[in-house]
Amino acid sequence: MKILSCCVFLLVLSGALGNAGRDLSSGGSIDDSINIDGKGVTIGITVAKFLAGLLPESCSKVIIAIIDVLAPVVDTEVDYFELIKEDVKQVVGDYINDHNMQQLEIYKSDLAVLLNRYNEAPTESSTYPDKNTVANSLSTSMMANRYLVEAVERPQSMILHYTDIASIHILVLKDVAETYSNEVLSRWWVDLDEQLAHYIDYAHKLQNRIVDWRNDMVTCVFKPASSVCVDWEWAGTTCYDTWTVDDPVVHVRDTCMTLHNDDRCNDHCQAYQMHMNREVAQWIWEYLGKAMKQWKKLKITSSAMANFASRSYKP
Structure with a gap:
Protein backbone atom coordinates (compact mmCIF):
# COMPACT_ATOMS: atom_id res chain seq x y z
CA MET A 1 0.00 0.00 0.00
CA LYS A 2 2.88 2.35 0.71
CA ILE A 3 4.27 1.80 -2.79
CA LEU A 4 0.88 2.46 -4.36
CA SER A 5 0.34 5.62 -2.31
CA CYS A 6 3.80 6.86 -3.23
CA CYS A 7 3.14 6.29 -6.93
CA VAL A 8 -0.16 8.15 -6.78
CA PHE A 9 1.50 10.99 -4.91
CA LEU A 10 4.29 11.29 -7.49
CA LEU A 11 1.83 11.26 -10.40
CA VAL A 12 -0.29 14.01 -8.87
CA LEU A 13 2.75 16.03 -7.87
CA SER A 14 4.37 15.80 -11.31
CA GLY A 15 1.15 17.09 -12.87
CA ALA A 16 1.02 20.03 -10.49
CA LEU A 17 4.66 20.95 -10.90
CA GLY A 18 4.15 21.01 -14.65
CA ASN A 19 1.95 24.12 -14.32
CA ALA A 20 -1.33 22.56 -15.59
CA GLY A 21 0.13 21.71 -18.97
CA ARG A 22 0.49 23.95 -21.96
CA ASP A 23 -2.90 25.17 -23.08
CA LEU A 24 -2.83 25.54 -26.84
CA SER A 25 -6.56 24.97 -27.35
CA SER A 26 -6.98 28.55 -28.58
CA GLY A 27 -4.01 28.43 -30.90
CA GLY A 28 -1.72 29.97 -28.30
CA SER A 29 2.05 29.81 -28.47
CA ILE A 30 4.83 30.33 -25.99
CA ASP A 31 5.77 33.99 -25.52
CA ASP A 32 9.41 34.98 -25.33
CA SER A 33 9.09 37.76 -22.78
CA ILE A 34 6.97 39.30 -20.07
CA ASN A 35 5.55 42.68 -20.98
CA ILE A 36 2.82 43.82 -18.61
CA ASP A 37 1.83 47.06 -20.31
CA GLY A 38 -1.68 47.68 -18.96
CA LYS A 39 -2.89 48.35 -22.50
CA GLY A 40 -4.21 44.87 -23.04
CA VAL A 41 -1.68 42.79 -21.13
CA THR A 42 -2.49 42.93 -17.44
CA ILE A 43 -1.05 41.17 -14.41
CA GLY A 44 -4.04 38.81 -14.46
CA ILE A 45 -3.55 37.93 -18.12
CA THR A 46 0.18 37.36 -17.59
CA VAL A 47 -0.36 35.03 -14.64
CA ALA A 48 -3.02 33.15 -16.62
CA LYS A 49 -0.54 32.61 -19.46
CA PHE A 50 2.06 31.40 -16.97
CA LEU A 51 -0.39 28.95 -15.39
CA ALA A 52 -1.29 27.70 -18.87
CA GLY A 53 2.38 27.03 -19.64
CA LEU A 54 2.56 29.75 -22.29
CA LEU A 55 5.47 31.61 -20.68
CA PRO A 56 8.97 30.09 -20.59
CA GLU A 57 9.98 32.18 -17.58
CA SER A 58 10.12 30.86 -14.05
CA CYS A 59 7.63 31.90 -11.38
CA SER A 60 10.37 34.08 -9.89
CA LYS A 61 10.69 36.07 -13.13
CA VAL A 62 6.92 36.53 -13.33
CA ILE A 63 6.93 37.85 -9.77
CA ILE A 64 9.76 40.27 -10.63
CA ALA A 65 7.75 41.56 -13.61
CA ILE A 66 4.76 42.10 -11.31
CA ILE A 67 6.92 43.94 -8.76
CA ASP A 68 8.17 46.22 -11.54
CA VAL A 69 4.55 47.11 -12.30
CA LEU A 70 3.55 47.66 -8.67
CA ALA A 71 6.65 49.65 -7.75
CA PRO A 72 8.67 50.73 -10.82
CA VAL A 73 12.37 51.19 -10.12
CA VAL A 74 12.61 54.15 -12.47
CA ASP A 75 10.12 56.98 -12.84
CA THR A 76 7.95 56.62 -15.89
CA GLU A 77 5.07 58.53 -17.41
CA VAL A 78 3.21 55.25 -17.83
CA ASP A 79 1.02 54.53 -14.78
CA TYR A 80 -0.19 50.92 -14.93
CA PHE A 81 -3.09 51.48 -12.55
CA GLU A 82 -4.23 54.55 -14.48
CA LEU A 83 -4.12 52.53 -17.70
CA ILE A 84 -6.28 49.70 -16.37
CA LYS A 85 -8.65 52.30 -14.93
CA GLU A 86 -9.08 53.60 -18.47
CA ASP A 87 -9.52 50.01 -19.69
CA VAL A 88 -12.37 49.37 -17.29
CA LYS A 89 -14.06 52.61 -18.31
CA GLN A 90 -14.79 50.93 -21.64
CA VAL A 91 -17.42 48.93 -19.79
CA VAL A 92 -18.41 51.03 -16.76
CA GLY A 93 -17.88 54.56 -18.08
CA ASP A 94 -17.56 57.14 -15.32
CA TYR A 95 -19.14 54.87 -12.69
CA ILE A 96 -15.80 54.32 -10.95
CA ASN A 97 -15.05 53.49 -7.32
CA ASP A 98 -12.36 56.15 -6.95
CA HIS A 99 -11.97 55.69 -3.18
CA ASN A 100 -11.04 52.00 -3.39
CA MET A 101 -8.76 52.62 -6.35
CA GLN A 102 -6.90 55.29 -4.40
CA GLN A 103 -6.57 52.99 -1.39
CA LEU A 104 -5.27 50.25 -3.65
CA GLU A 105 -2.67 52.65 -5.02
CA ILE A 106 -1.37 52.97 -1.46
CA TYR A 107 -1.48 49.24 -0.75
CA LYS A 108 0.37 48.27 -3.95
CA SER A 109 3.67 49.52 -2.44
CA ASP A 110 3.29 47.26 0.59
CA LEU A 111 2.36 44.37 -1.70
CA ALA A 112 5.46 44.97 -3.83
CA VAL A 113 7.64 44.82 -0.71
CA LEU A 114 6.06 41.55 0.43
CA LEU A 115 6.40 40.04 -3.04
CA ASN A 116 10.05 41.02 -3.19
CA ARG A 117 10.71 39.52 0.24
CA TYR A 118 9.03 36.31 -0.81
CA ASN A 119 10.95 36.14 -4.07
CA GLU A 120 14.30 36.63 -2.32
CA ALA A 121 13.59 34.45 0.72
CA PRO A 122 15.48 31.15 1.04
CA THR A 123 13.57 27.90 1.11
CA GLU A 124 15.23 26.95 4.39
CA SER A 125 17.12 29.17 6.81
CA SER A 126 17.80 29.39 10.53
CA THR A 127 18.79 33.07 10.37
CA TYR A 128 16.38 34.64 7.83
CA PRO A 129 12.62 34.38 7.27
CA ASP A 130 12.12 31.58 4.74
CA LYS A 131 9.54 31.42 1.94
CA ASN A 132 7.13 29.61 4.22
CA THR A 133 7.18 32.49 6.73
CA VAL A 134 7.01 35.29 4.18
CA ALA A 135 4.26 33.56 2.18
CA ASN A 136 2.18 33.42 5.35
CA SER A 137 2.62 37.17 5.90
CA LEU A 138 1.84 37.93 2.26
CA SER A 139 -1.26 35.72 2.16
CA THR A 140 -2.58 37.17 5.41
CA SER A 141 -2.04 40.70 4.10
CA MET A 142 -3.82 39.99 0.82
CA MET A 143 -6.84 38.45 2.54
CA ALA A 144 -7.03 41.43 4.91
CA ASN A 145 -6.91 43.95 2.06
CA ARG A 146 -8.87 42.31 -0.70
CA TYR A 147 -11.99 44.18 0.41
CA LEU A 148 -10.47 46.95 -1.74
CA VAL A 149 -11.16 44.94 -4.89
CA GLU A 150 -14.19 43.05 -3.63
CA ALA A 151 -15.92 46.37 -3.24
CA VAL A 152 -19.49 46.88 -2.06
CA GLU A 153 -19.80 50.16 -3.94
CA ARG A 154 -19.50 49.90 -7.72
CA PRO A 155 -17.72 46.52 -7.67
CA GLN A 156 -17.99 46.33 -11.46
CA SER A 157 -15.34 49.06 -11.75
CA MET A 158 -12.84 46.94 -9.79
CA ILE A 159 -12.89 43.94 -12.14
CA LEU A 160 -9.36 44.42 -13.52
CA HIS A 161 -7.91 45.21 -10.10
CA TYR A 162 -9.71 42.16 -8.68
CA THR A 163 -8.31 39.86 -11.36
CA ASP A 164 -4.80 41.19 -10.78
CA ILE A 165 -4.85 40.86 -6.99
CA ALA A 166 -6.46 37.41 -7.08
CA SER A 167 -3.91 36.26 -9.67
CA ILE A 168 -0.97 37.43 -7.55
CA HIS A 169 -2.32 35.61 -4.50
CA ILE A 170 -2.92 32.41 -6.48
CA LEU A 171 0.52 32.57 -8.09
CA VAL A 172 2.33 32.84 -4.74
CA LEU A 173 0.26 30.13 -3.06
CA LYS A 174 0.90 27.74 -5.94
CA ASP A 175 4.62 28.46 -5.86
CA VAL A 176 5.00 28.00 -2.10
CA ALA A 177 2.89 24.81 -2.23
CA GLU A 178 5.18 23.38 -4.89
CA THR A 179 8.31 24.60 -3.11
CA TYR A 180 7.53 22.68 0.06
CA SER A 181 6.12 19.54 -1.58
CA ASN A 182 8.91 17.02 -1.65
CA GLU A 183 8.45 13.71 0.12
CA VAL A 184 5.38 15.05 1.91
CA LEU A 185 2.71 17.27 0.38
CA SER A 186 2.65 20.79 1.76
CA ARG A 187 -0.40 22.06 3.63
CA TRP A 188 -0.15 25.10 1.39
CA TRP A 189 -2.18 23.10 -1.14
CA VAL A 190 -5.11 23.35 1.25
CA ASP A 191 -4.70 27.14 1.41
CA LEU A 192 -4.44 27.36 -2.37
CA ASP A 193 -7.54 25.22 -2.83
CA GLU A 194 -9.56 27.34 -0.38
CA GLN A 195 -8.48 30.62 -1.94
CA LEU A 196 -9.17 29.37 -5.47
CA ALA A 197 -12.69 28.45 -4.37
CA HIS A 198 -13.17 31.96 -2.97
CA TYR A 199 -11.80 33.77 -6.03
CA ILE A 200 -13.70 31.63 -8.54
CA ASP A 201 -16.97 32.06 -6.64
CA TYR A 202 -16.61 35.84 -6.40
CA ALA A 203 -15.53 36.08 -10.06
CA HIS A 204 -18.74 34.37 -11.17
CA LYS A 205 -20.80 36.77 -9.07
CA LEU A 206 -18.84 39.73 -10.43
CA GLN A 207 -19.39 38.66 -14.03
CA ASN A 208 -23.13 38.33 -13.51
CA ARG A 209 -23.31 41.61 -11.62
CA ILE A 210 -21.59 43.51 -14.42
CA VAL A 211 -23.91 42.11 -17.09
CA ASP A 212 -27.03 42.77 -14.98
CA TRP A 213 -25.86 46.27 -14.08
CA ARG A 214 -25.13 47.22 -17.69
CA ASN A 215 -28.56 46.00 -18.79
CA ASP A 216 -30.26 47.84 -15.93
CA MET A 274 -27.79 42.36 -27.77
CA HIS A 275 -24.90 44.28 -29.33
CA MET A 276 -23.95 45.82 -25.99
CA ASN A 277 -24.08 42.45 -24.22
CA ARG A 278 -21.82 40.86 -26.81
CA GLU A 279 -19.24 43.61 -26.34
CA VAL A 280 -19.41 43.39 -22.55
CA ALA A 281 -19.17 39.58 -22.60
CA GLN A 282 -16.12 39.71 -24.88
CA TRP A 283 -14.45 42.30 -22.65
CA ILE A 284 -15.12 40.22 -19.53
CA TRP A 285 -13.74 37.11 -21.24
CA GLU A 286 -10.51 38.87 -22.21
CA TYR A 287 -9.79 40.39 -18.81
CA LEU A 288 -11.38 37.95 -16.32
CA GLY A 289 -12.67 34.90 -18.17
CA LYS A 290 -9.29 33.72 -19.47
CA ALA A 291 -7.77 34.08 -16.00
CA MET A 292 -10.68 32.26 -14.37
CA LYS A 293 -10.33 29.44 -16.89
CA GLN A 294 -6.82 28.78 -15.57
CA TRP A 295 -7.97 29.14 -11.94
CA LYS A 296 -10.54 26.41 -12.55
CA LYS A 297 -7.96 24.11 -14.13
CA LEU A 298 -5.61 24.68 -11.22
CA LYS A 299 -8.51 24.04 -8.80
CA ILE A 300 -8.78 20.47 -10.10
CA THR A 301 -5.13 19.90 -9.17
CA SER A 302 -5.29 21.79 -5.88
CA SER A 303 -8.34 19.84 -4.73
CA ALA A 304 -6.56 16.53 -5.28
CA MET A 305 -3.37 17.78 -3.66
CA ALA A 306 -5.23 19.31 -0.71
CA ASN A 307 -6.97 16.00 -0.16
CA PHE A 308 -3.64 14.15 -0.03
CA ALA A 309 -2.09 16.82 2.17
CA SER A 310 -4.99 16.75 4.65
CA ARG A 311 -4.89 12.96 4.95
CA SER A 312 -1.12 12.91 5.55
CA TYR A 313 -1.14 15.83 8.00
CA LYS A 314 -0.36 14.95 11.60
CA PRO A 315 -0.75 17.89 14.03
Missing part, protein backbone atom coordinates in the same frame (compact mmCIF):
# COMPACT_ATOMS: atom_id res chain seq x y z
CA MET A 217 -28.52 51.06 -16.90
CA VAL A 218 -30.03 50.97 -20.40
CA THR A 219 -33.49 52.48 -20.78
CA CYS A 220 -35.75 52.43 -23.80
CA VAL A 221 -38.69 54.74 -24.34
CA PHE A 222 -41.39 54.36 -26.96
CA LYS A 223 -43.13 57.56 -28.00
CA PRO A 224 -46.07 57.09 -30.34
CA ALA A 225 -47.16 59.78 -32.70
CA SER A 226 -49.42 62.33 -31.02
CA SER A 227 -53.15 61.71 -31.18
CA VAL A 228 -53.59 65.11 -32.84
CA CYS A 229 -51.23 64.14 -35.65
CA VAL A 230 -52.91 60.77 -36.06
CA ASP A 231 -56.32 62.47 -36.30
CA TRP A 232 -55.06 64.44 -39.31
CA GLU A 233 -53.42 61.53 -41.15
CA TRP A 234 -56.46 61.35 -43.42
CA ALA A 235 -55.49 64.82 -44.68
CA GLY A 236 -51.99 63.70 -45.65
CA THR A 237 -50.21 64.54 -42.39
CA THR A 238 -47.15 62.32 -41.80
CA CYS A 239 -46.88 60.98 -38.26
CA TYR A 240 -43.93 59.21 -36.71
CA ASP A 241 -43.40 56.80 -33.81
CA THR A 242 -40.01 56.87 -32.08
CA TRP A 243 -38.00 54.39 -30.02
CA THR A 244 -35.15 55.97 -28.01
CA VAL A 245 -32.36 54.02 -26.29
CA ASP A 246 -30.48 55.78 -23.49
CA ASP A 247 -27.19 54.33 -22.25
CA PRO A 248 -25.58 56.79 -19.80
CA VAL A 249 -22.60 54.49 -19.23
CA VAL A 250 -21.24 55.13 -22.73
CA HIS A 251 -23.14 58.38 -23.27
CA VAL A 252 -25.28 57.00 -26.08
CA ARG A 253 -28.76 58.17 -27.05
CA ASP A 254 -29.96 56.37 -30.13
CA THR A 255 -33.37 57.11 -31.67
CA CYS A 256 -35.18 55.13 -34.30
CA MET A 257 -38.02 56.95 -36.05
CA THR A 258 -40.58 55.27 -38.24
CA LEU A 259 -43.97 55.99 -39.75
CA HIS A 260 -46.85 55.56 -37.35
CA ASN A 261 -47.77 51.89 -36.89
CA ASP A 262 -44.78 50.75 -38.96
CA ASP A 263 -42.96 47.96 -37.09
CA ARG A 264 -39.45 48.57 -38.48
CA CYS A 265 -38.20 50.01 -35.15
CA ASN A 266 -39.86 47.49 -32.85
CA ASP A 267 -36.61 45.60 -32.23
CA HIS A 268 -34.48 48.75 -31.91
CA CYS A 269 -33.97 48.42 -28.13
CA GLN A 270 -33.43 44.67 -28.23
CA ALA A 271 -30.85 44.98 -31.02
CA TYR A 272 -28.91 47.59 -29.02
CA GLN A 273 -28.88 45.46 -25.87
